Amino acid sequence: MATLRQLRTRVASISNIQRVTNAMQMVAAAKMRRAQDAIEAARPYAQQLDAVLGNLQKSIDPEENPLFRERSAERVALVVVTADRGLCGAFNGSICRRVQNELDEYAGKNVELVTVGRKGYNYFRNRDVSIDTNYGEVFRQLEFAKAAEIAQGLTARFIGGEIDRVLLVFSEFRSVAQQIPVVQQLLPILPKQEEGDAERDVDYIFEPSPEALLDTLVPRHVNFQVWRALLEVNAGFFAAQMTAMDNATKNAGELLDELTREMNKVRQSSITLELMDIIGGAEAVA
Amino acid sequence: MAAFKLEIVTPEKTIYSGQVRHVQAPGSEGSFGVLSGHVPFLTSLSIGLLRIDEDGGGQVDMAVSGGFAQVASQGVTVLAETAERGDQIDVERARSARERAEGRLGDTSSGEVDAARAQVALARAVNRLKVSGQI
Numbered sequence: 001m002a003t004l005r006q007l008r009t010r011v012a013s014i015s016n017i018q019r020v021t022n023a024m025q026m027v028a029a030a031k032m033r034r035a036q037d038a039i040e041a042a043r044p045y046a047q048q049l050d051a052v053l054g055n056l057q058k059s060i061d062p063e064e065n066p067l068f069r070e071r072s073a074e075r076v077a078l079v080v081v082t083a084d085r086g087l088c089g090a091f092n093g094s095i096c097r098r099v100q101n102e103l104d105e106y107a108g109k110n111v112e113l114v115t116v117g118r119k120g121y122n123y124f125r126n127r128d129v130s131i132d133t134n135y136g137e138v139f140r141q142l143e144f145a146k147a148a149e150i151a152q153g154l155t156a157r158f159i160g161g162e163i164d165r166v167l168l169v170f171s172e173f174r175s176v177a178q179q180i181p182v183v184q185q186l187l188p189i190l191p192k193q194e195e196g197d198a199e200r201d202v203d204y205i206f207e208p209s210p211e212a213l214l215d216t217l218v219p220r221h222v223n224f225q226v227w228r229a230l231l232e233v234n235a236g237f238f239a240a241q242m243t244a245m246d247n248a249t250k251n252a253g254e255l256l257d258e259l260t261r262e263m264n265k266v267r268q269s270s271i272t273l274e275l276m277d278i279i280g281g282a283e284a285v286a
Numbered sequence: 287m288a289a290f291k292l293e294i295v296t297p298e299k300t301i302y303s304g305q306v307r308h309v310q311a312p313g314s315e316g317s318f319g320v321l322s323g324h325v326p327f328l329t330s331l332s333i334g335l336l337r338i339d340e341d342g343g344g345q346v347d348m349a350v351s352g353g354f355a356q357v358a359s360q361g362v363t364v365l366a367e368t369a370e371r372g373d374q375i376d377v378e379r380a381r382s383a384r385e386r387a388e389g390r391l392g393d394t395s396s397g398e399v400d401a402a403r404a405q406v407a408l409a410r411a412v413n414r415l416k417v418s419g420q421i
Binding site: 048224 | 293295296297298299300313314315325326327328329330352353354356358359363365367368
């Protein structure tokens with residue numbers, strides 16, 4: 001059995017750790033709420049972008065645009081979006097595993113990675129796969145310009161014929177308890193299923209031509225898809241961290257309860273022992 | 287004068303939403319004005335000044351850097367990658383952006399793509415400074 005002193009140090013260190021995990025949980029909760037707000041704030045833009053695309057689709061075939069053109073996927077780029085930091089359970093690991101699945105799927109093809117976020121980069125750095133570009137420190141200050149930069153790099157290489165297909169692998173924020181790794185095709189853009197909306201056809205005046213409008217619209221659509229992935233991962237990371245830290249705090253509490261009980265037992269038996277000694281001594285004197 | 291609804295959205299947030307009487311926007315084919323009852327109209331925007339005459343009588347100037355404007359019967363929607371109110375523009379940042387872009391343009395060793403990018407960056411910075419009344 002451990003000595004009283006050993007138990008005391010363990011209790012002290014565990015309650016220190018518990019204080020840290022508890023604080024981290026609260027910070028993650030606050031940041032998650034802000035990240036969720038950012039997802040909400042991006043929604044009107046997405047809806048309007050879809051609306052404009054829908055209006056254009058009525059006058060021209062979007063497949064006129066090179067970013068819609070499908071070709072055989074010989075050279076594939078996987079964009080891996082993970083968080084920069086850990087202490088968030090299986091969050092980053094499950095994204096990396098999803099990427100690994102995709103790598104197996106495209107085995108034999110020319111596959112390269114573009115990593116966003118430090119964790120994904122560290123995971124794949126020493127593995128047998130080529131990393132074309134790494135964008136680190138994106139999440140410290142999340143802004144749209146970063147997403148646009150990443151998307152524009154990929155779009156330019158797609159148009160230049162360097163890559164035939166671009167897939168985004170990230171984690172979707174379904175709820176606080178659920179973040180699901182998903183794979184989404186970024187390029188070529190998959191044409192939207194025509195929804196049979198009964199919206200009456202409005203005759204828009206297009207300026208410049210619908211074709212030219214589509215050419216400026218489509219890259220923005222791509223930029224926005226990358227932005228959405230960043231926002232989802234950002235919110236998912238804080239949710240996962242909050243859950244992980246909540247568990248850690250609870251576990252520390254259980255451990256503390258157990259140790260305190262044991263400590264009391266040891267203390268009690270040592271007091272009993274001392275009392276026996278005193279009584280025995282007193283009897284001997286009497 | 288009849289009012290209509292104006293909404294300016296960016297990927298980061300909704301910048302403006304309210305009832306307005308008149309909007310002047312920098313269309314890619316030239317600046318245009320919208321009053322209530324305008325025909326349905328869809329255009330791309332260039333870098334420039336967007337001036338709003340609010341229903342309450344106030345006037346708001348904004349710096350936008352490209353995007354789209356959609357005029358429909360329900361109102362006007364502006365989709366911009368960035369939009370800032372004139373009184374909230376970070377003047378220092380715009381100034382240093384302008385200097386950086388000018389430096390890059392002066393550097394003849396940089397490629398065509400870089401030069402084109404610097405041109406755009408310069409236009410954005412100059413536009414921000416103009417809208418905030420600095421030049």
